[in-house]
Amino acid sequence: MSLYLSASPFSLLFASSSSSSKSNCHLHLPPPRHATCPSFLQRRRFTSKSNPSFSSPETLHSRCSASSSMPLELSSASSQGDEFRDSLLYSKSYWVSESIIAWNVDDSYASCFLYASQTAALSVAQDGIRGEDVRIELQEHCCGLPANVIEKFPHIQDYKAFKVPPVSDVKSLLKCQLVVATFNSDGKVGNATGLQLPGILDVLFSYDGPLGAHYAEEAVSLYLWAPTSQAVCACIYKDPLGGNPLEIIQLEEIDGVWSVKGPKSWEGCYYVYEVSVYHPSTLQIEKCYANDPYARGYAGCFS
Secondary structure, eight states, rough: OOEEEEOOEEEEEOOOSSSSSSSSSSSOOOOOOSSGGGSSSSSSSEOOOOOOOGGGGBOEOOOOOOOOOOOEEEESHHHHHHHHHHHHHHHOOEEEEETTTEOOTTTOOSEEEEEEEETTEEEEEEEEEEOOEEEEEEEEEESOOOOOHHHGGGGGTTTTEEETTTSSSSHHHTTEEEEEEEEEETSOOOEEEEEEOHHHHHHHHHOBBBBBBEEOEEEEEEEEEOOEEEEEEEEEEEESSSSOOSSSOOOOTTEEEEEEEEEEETTOEEEEEEOOOOOOTTTTEEEEEOTTTTSSSSTTTOO
């Protein structure tokens, strides 16, 4: 199931039967509306009172602000540079498995590379991609896409299959700005684009454990599935609107799931998530504030 962020009321956290994700819920962040704090967001609340109408993930309310000062830069103002920039915004290649990237590129290229930047510092020039932390050469797979990939993504069945070397740290790369580029025999860039990730995320981060807020006798635990995020914090508030957070807690990640165990005193408080993540619509690392997609209620539903 995919979750798209949109305007929604503040949310509550309360003790009830635990929930889990039998299939991955992809967190899709909207184009950022620049803001510096989450005071405008309606917040989820920790409360022991249940509301069955919110037993499954609903849409989110979020705002984002740029935490990276380095958007995609072009080394020249040429029309070719503009073409590359548009191509990166549309992300025309697909990372479909741990070892395969699919891309509908012509046969005129001499070489193909994958680039990654943790700070979204990639820039495009005729002679190459600049600002990368990682550069990996890709080889075309002579047999094309595997049958299981075509079955899952039939609309890309005619795309070329490029092999990702097994030495690559794929999980870390998925948190970065990613670009694939082909080069002509003269060493100039022939094509460049960003990547779409649902296929590889499902392969590497399938999860069947708890999500949302879960209560134990002496603790409240939060779980969030967000494998492409670079950092996640929970901002805990006393009130549903306004004011400064009582505390900001860093969540820890294990295999794409961010979690934290907090005190029982959180019950009755409100919270939002602060998520640092690469955003393909701005080509930057963004700091986004969002409600918990797995919460079962919101701040106004018991008033």
